[in-house]
Amino acid sequence: DTGVSQNPRHKITKRGQNVTFRCDPISEHNRLYWYRQTLGQGPEFLTYFQNEAQLEKSRLLSDRFSAERPKGSFSTLEIQRTEQGDSAMYLCASSLGRPSGSTDTQYFGPGTRLTVL
Amino acid sequence: GENVEQHPSTLSVQEGDSAVIKCTYSDSASNYFPWYKQELGKGPQLIIDIRSNVGEKKDQRIAVTLNKTAKHFSLHITETQPEDSAVYFCAPKPLTNFGNEKLTFGTGTRLTIIP
Numbered sequence: 001d002t003g004v005s006q007n008p009r010h011k012i013t014k015r016g017q018n019v020t021f022r023c024d025p026i027s028e029h030n031r032l033y034w035y036r037q038t039l040g041q042g043p044e045f046l047t048y049f050q051n052e053a054q055l056e057k058s059r060l061l062s063d064r065f066s067a068e069r070p071k072g073s074f075s076t077l078e079i080q081r082t083e084q085g086d087s088a089m090y091l092c093a094s095s096l097g098r099p100s101g102s103t104d105t106q107y108f109g110p111g112t113r114l115t116v117l
Numbered sequence: 118g119e120n121v122e123q124h125p126s127t128l129s130v131q132e133g134d135s136a137v138i139k140c141t142y143s144d145s146a147s148n149y150f151p152w153y154k155q156e157l158g159k160g161p162q163l164i165i166d167i168r169s170n171v172g173e174k175k176d177q178r179i180a181v182t183l184n185k186t187a188k189h190f191s192l193h194i195t196e197t198q199p200e201d202s203a204v205y206f207c208a209p210k211p212l213t214n215f216g217n218e219k220l221t222f223g224t225g226t227r228l229t230i231i232p
Binding site (some may be wrong): 004021031033035040042043045046048055056058085091093095102103104106107108109110111 | 149151161162163166218219220221222223225
């Protein structure tokens with residue numbers, strides 16, 4: 001399977017704990033995105049990387065959230081001091097990174113479902 | 118930012134009938150109009166897209182039509198099948214802004230095909 005993969009698929013944690021999710025993009029995809037999706041809503045953009053550079057962050061990404069893509073391949077999303085409001089599906093997507101003005105299709109992974117008790 | 122709405126929010130159709138979902142957007146700079154399908158337990162997947170220089174695009178049983186003046190575009194599914202049951206999202210965006218790579222998803226439409 002050469003699609004976007006995410007681990008773990010499910011995570012249950014207690015409030016106040018730290019959690020880390022991993023995303024492995026499609027190989028040769030330069031761009032990697034993180035989105036959050038709550039029940040009954042569409043995905044909301046969190047941040048994206050062009051290779052290892054984090055180029056845009058949403059205001060949804062509070063200081064408890066940090067994302068990295070150290071070698072321009074896989075990425076991690078860490079949430080510190082989790083709160084019940086962090087419960088959601090965290091989706092990762094990747095794209096080739098075509099120039100602006102071109103369509104640059106984003107391919108999504110299956111997501112990591114986080115439940116904060 | 119972009120304000121994106123979809124109608125209806127839920128839609129049930131008999132197998133074999135057609136389904137139409139409408140997406141209304143606010144950003145007049147949007148010139149790329151994709152539709153995503155999200156099945157239970159999976160991430161969204163692109164099913165069809167259109168650029169603003171084209172009014173309609175068709176791919177087998179699905180089609181997208183665009184009314185740029187009125188700022189809306191629609192997804193049409195003909196001869197619906199049970200596997201079409203899913204949540205559908207539109208995500209219009211401009212292609213010209215460097216750095217503006219994020220997708221802003223609509224409110225979603227849950228389509229149920231009744232066998």
